[in-house]
Amino acid sequence: MEHRIIVKNLYKEFKMGRKVRRRTILFKLASYFSGKQHKEKVGVLRNISFNVKKGEILGIIGRNGCGKSTLLRTISGIYPKNGGFVKMSGKVIPLIGLNVGMQERLSMKDNIFLCCSILGLGIPDIKRRFRDIITFAELEGYEDTKVYQFSSGMKTRLAFSIAIHCNPDVLLLDEVFGVGDEDFRKRSAKKIKEIISRGGSAILVSHSLDLVKKNCKRTLWLEKGEIIAEGETKKIIKEYCKSKSNRKHS
Amino acid sequence: MNRLKSFIGLSLAIARAEFKLKNEGSYLGIIWYLLGPLLMFGLLLLIFSSRVGVGIEKYPLYLLLGLIIFNLFQKSTADAVAIIKNHGGLIKSIRFPHMALCSAATLKVLFSHIFEVLIFIAFILFFKNSLFGLLFYPFILFFFLIFIYGSSLILSSLGAYFSDIQNIWVFVSRLIWLGTPIFYAVEGQNRLLYVNLMNPMYYFITISREIIIYSKMPEIWMILAMMVSSLLFLVMGIIFFNKLKRRFAELV
Numbered sequence: 001m002e003h004r005i006i007v008k009n010l011y012k013e014f015k016m017g018r019k020v021r022r023r024t025i026l027f028k029l030a031s032y033f034s035g036k037q038h039k040e041k042v043g044v045l046r047n048i049s050f051n052v053k054k055g056e057i058l059g060i061i062g063r064n065g066c067g068k069s070t071l072l073r074t075i076s077g078i079y080p081k082n083g084g085f086v087k088m089s090g091k092v093i094p095l096i097g098l099n100v101g102m103q104e105r106l107s108m109k110d111n112i113f114l115c116c117s118i119l120g121l122g123i124p125d126i127k128r129r130f131r132d133i134i135t136f137a138e139l140e141g142y143e144d145t146k147v148y149q150f151s152s153g154m155k156t157r158l159a160f161s162i163a164i165h166c167n168p169d170v171l172l173l174d175e176v177f178g179v180g181d182e183d184f185r186k187r188s189a190k191k192i193k194e195i196i197s198r199g200g201s202a203i204l205v206s207h208s209l210d211l212v213k214k215n216c217k218r219t220l221w222l223e224k225g226e227i228i229a230e231g232e233t234k235k236i237i238k239e240y241c242k243s244k245s246n247r248k249h250s
Numbered sequence: 251m252n253r254l255k256s257f258i259g260l261s262l263a264i265a266r267a268e269f270k271l272k273n274e275g276s277y278l279g280i281i282w283y284l285l286g287p288l289l290m291f292g293l294l295l296l297i298f299s300s301r302v303g304v305g306i307e308k309y310p311l312y313l314l315l316g317l318i319i320f321n322l323f324q325k326s327t328a329d330a331v332a333i334i335k336n337h338g339g340l341i342k343s344i345r346f347p348h349m350a351l352c353s354a355a356t357l358k359v360l361f362s363h364i365f366e367v368l369i370f371i372a373f374i375l376f377f378k379n380s381l382f383g384l385l386f387y388p389f390i391l392f393f394f395l396i397f398i399y400g401s402s403l404i405l406s407s408l409g410a411y412f413s414d415i416q417n418i419w420v421f422v423s424r425l426i427w428l429g430t431p432i433f434y435a436v437e438g439q440n441r442l443l444y445v446n447l448m449n450p451m452y453y454f455i456t457i458s459r460e461i462i463i464y465s466k467m468p469e470i471w472m473i474l475a476m477m478v479s480s481l482l483f484l485v486m487g488i489i490f491f492n493k494l495k496r497r498f499a500e501l502v
Contacts, residue, residue, distance in 0.1 A: 073499065079499050094344060105274045106267055113267075114263055118260065122256065123259065
């Protein structure tokens with residue numbers, strides 16, 4: 001089967017602020033006046049290789065700070081990679097931290113037009129899908145309400161609805177899938193299945209292991225920027241839980 | 251062609267949103283676009299009309315046109331210098347052409363420039379000057395916008411890497427404001443004239459005044475200098491931006 005995402009030996013490094021062990025008086029003086037800090041290169045993703053087939057949802061699990069969001073940002077081209085190979089086919093829509101370009105002080109209507117434009121839709125397309133976006137997010141009647149007056153659930157539903165109505169072939173979902181009430185969760189899952197069934201793919205990053213178990217056949221376990229294990233979701237989650245409980249006891 | 255069309259569409263959408271955001275919650279809203287330049291114009295006219303403005307023909311129009319043209323440059327570059335950092339959340343979340351942020355900043359200020367031009371037209375009518383020269387303004391504005399866009403690309407990409415650029419630009423743009431003949435004339439002051447020959451703003455303002463206020467054809471070398479400088483800034487801006495944009499998401 002054809003692959004939507006191919007990642008080979010991906011390497012990513014960041015320049016990060018680090019404590020300097022031996023600080024001279026001149027260094028201390030300079031850092032007091034200047035806002036700049038000493039930075040060192042740190043490899044945050046090392047030797048990452050995986051594929052996602054058309055019609056597949058890949059789960060990614062791991063502890064906070066293990067590089068899940070950085071991985072999504074690097075493969076989607078938001079961050080430049082420092083080594084390796086990434087190939088994505090089709091329209092990629094990352095939903096990372098729910099920011100699809102929403103402006104809190106603008107009305108929902110203005111936000112839909114703005115976000116859809118950023119996600120690559122033209123005005124006629126946006127007008128055609130406008131009602132569907134609102135209906136899916138269950139926000140009828142709030143067209144002229146400013147988004148800062150929305151609850152976080154309403155904002156999440158809106159962002160999710162905008163993203164899935166912008167023709168994605170690849171959805172990168174970082175802790176945003178499975179939001180809202182039971183009914184919205186069911187409808188979101190159905191919509192994602194629709195995208196997958198017409199040849200799309202998704203990567204689902206979540207701390208909710210149940211959610212990953214429910215939606216992904218294959219899962220990748222990331223730890224300190226490296227892949228610890230990859231395979232059938234049930235097996236990987238079992239290993240992950242075991243390592244977590246071992247860590248607690250030690 | 252399709253990519254250019256979607257780039258323009260995106261720039262317009264961001265500009266429209268930014269324009270709405272700028273007026274959001276303000277009681278006077280877009281009236282500020284009329285009030286702001288008018289207050290500045292009134293103040294400068296009061297101070298300079300009987301001093302440096304004495305030998306200048308049609309001084310109120312001379313001053314107002316200089317002010318509104320410089321305003322367009324100053325406002326859009328002031329926006330551009332912090333634009334990457336101000337849109338950090340968006341840049342970190344979605345891959346999109348970041349240049350659209352700069353073109354949106356230029357377009358947003360262009361909206362307010364239209365209001366300023368309307369004030370200027372009212373003044374032309376008040377002073378019974380000819381409106382004919384205004385027909386050529388779109389031609390000058392086209393090259394002026396190219397120049398502003400190029401400058402914005404340079405400033406925005408530098409601003410993403412060095413926060414100090416924001417403070418430096420506040421000072422430099424004030425320096426350019428004082429060095430450009432906005433409220434005074436440069437004729438007869440050789441040293442200032444030579445400095446201004448290297449200042450693209452001098453060409454845009456002088457050519458606009460010659461055509462619109464004095465109904466005169468500017469010298470060809472000045473028009474060429476205007477066109478060359480704007481294209482040069484655009485090319486430099488695109489090269490700068492493309493070189494530096496790679497790491498924007500990591501810096502914001």
